[in-house]
Amino acid sequence: MKKFVTLFILFIAFLFTFSSCDVSDDTTSNYQFQLVAIDSVEVPQYFVLGETKQIKVYYKRPSTCHFYDGFYYEKNANIRTVAVQMAVFDEPNCEILEEEVATATFNFYVSNPDSYIFKFYQGEDATGQNIFAEYEIPVIQ
Numbered sequence: 074m075k076k077f078v079t080l081f082i083l084f085i086a087f088l089f090t091f092s093s094c095d096v097s098d099d100t101t102s103n104y105q106f107q108l109v110a111i112d113s114v115e116v117p118q119y120f121v122l123g124e125t126k127q128i129k130v131y132y133k134r135p136s137t138c139h140f141y142d143g144f145y146y147e148k149n150a151n152i153r154t155v156a157v158q159m160a161v162f163d164e165p166n167c168e169i170l171e172e173e174v175a176t177a178t179f180n181f182y183v184s185n186p187d188s189y190i191f192k193f194y195q196g197e198d199a200t201g202q203n204i205f206a207e208y209e210i211p212v213i214q
Contacts, residue, residue, distance in 0.1 A: 116191060120210055131176055141157070
């Protein structure tokens with residue numbers, strides 16, 4: 074009788090385990106990543122070698138389905154390309170936001186004595202070419 078009760082409990086546990094999981098249940102949201110234009114930036118007039126400086130960017134959140142997801146950051150010698158990356162959820166009830174300005178910051182450690190060139194993504198022109206605001210920031214020691 075004890076074996077029968079043990080087998081019965083294992084059988085019930087097995088049923089609950091596999092009946093509670095439905096792999097066809099797709100409740101996850103679909104989303105994609107998008108780069109958005111940076112409207113303006115606050116950069117220092119100069120860097121000091123070995124110090125860390127905070128750089129602040131301002132951008133517009135396009136809709137209620139756009140959520141800040143960090144920075145796109147590309148490093149090539151002393152050139153830094155920066156854009157705001159957003160997760161965009163595929164939802165039917167997104168509202169367009171006309172003027173919602175948001176800010177984001179990142180810390181930049183100055184490790185090279187040469188000037189840095191920052192290129193901040195500002196969208197695309199009429200022909201689909203990327204536009205950048207460029208700042209050359211000298212380094213002092």
